[in-house]
Amino acid sequence: MDKKEIENRLRYKRTNMANMIFVSGATGNIGKEVVKQLIKKGIRVRAGVHSEQKAGILKKLGAEVALIDLNNIKSIQTALEGVAKAFSLFPLVPNLAELGANFVKAAKVAGVKHIVWSSGMGADSPQAITLGKWHRAAEKAVEASGIPYTIVRPSSFMQNYVNFAGHTIKNQNAFYFPQGDGKISLIDVRDIAVVVSILLSESGHEGKAYNLTGAEAISNYKVAEILSEVTGRSISYIDVPVDTARQSMKSMGMPDVIVEALLELSAIIKAGYTSAVSPVVEQITGKQPIAFRQFAKDHLQFFE
Ligand SMILES: NC(=O)c1ccc[n+]([C@@H]2O[C@H](COP(=O)([O-])OP(=O)(O)OC[C@H]3O[C@@H](n4cnc5c(N)ncnc54)[C@H](OP(=O)(O)O)[C@@H]3O)[C@@H](O)[C@H]2O)c1
Structure with a gap:
């Protein structure tokens, strides 16, 4: 155990953590929103942070911060010490299942009482694509753990249009995916976070797995139409060939295995397999999911 770890342990022990909730991936899309939702409910949050320099916003929100590396079981165990419940999120990496198994091992030692486990829609399908298989392998670790769990399987995020297309929408009035006119039941990560915060603060969801989607499935052509209306400019969706998308992702430095996994996802979008709409967000939150226009x-x- 190094000096930093010992200091962290002592610090955590000094605080009363009966209702402390841990959030992993707390600087990412979903995690940051989960932290906001839990704090809004008056719940004490320990945010699991991978890069300390990104932790400022979480501290400002009022969260306690713990440095973790999901590859390092000890670091997770330290961060989970005294925690009642946890939200687990794993970055999109080829060893995602291993990170999931690490989280479960650490949570067992730390005595975590309930884990809300973030996965991806389609993970449970017998025809799952590579990304789904990685998530399903991770899910199996929590299912076998004996720790009460609830799995959430969100569809594609609306925030992808900011993170992966915002730059070209701004600069070229266009965005590029090899997804034809396939429809996607896009979800806003803020809705995922509201659901997760409810699952973490209410009982009755143990052992369940929920698909989370928006209220409708729309194609990228419709996305372009809405973005054009909202920005007052003409935004185009360009349905690029698969190889163009491959070269573009490789030129951004993405590892080949991730590039191919994302191309598989685009292929099932194009083939029409990502249009299923789930009623769960409204059932759990009592509100209609956020629409793409909003x-x-x-x-x-x-976008401007
Ligand atoms: N995008 C979609 O449309 C979509 C749809 C369904 C499911 N998903 C799934 O959602 C997950 C991604 O969620 P997201 O977009 O909210 O995440 P994200 O924004 O990509 O952020 C990932 C988080 O994980 C942290 N992280 C990375 N490596 C880590 C490590 N070794 N140890 C500890 N933390 C680490 C990152 O911190 P640093 O940045 O500091 O490294 C960051 O906080 C993936 O599992 C993906 O398959 C995505």
């Missing part, structure tokens, strides 16, 4: 209005600054 998402676009709320994120206008990233």
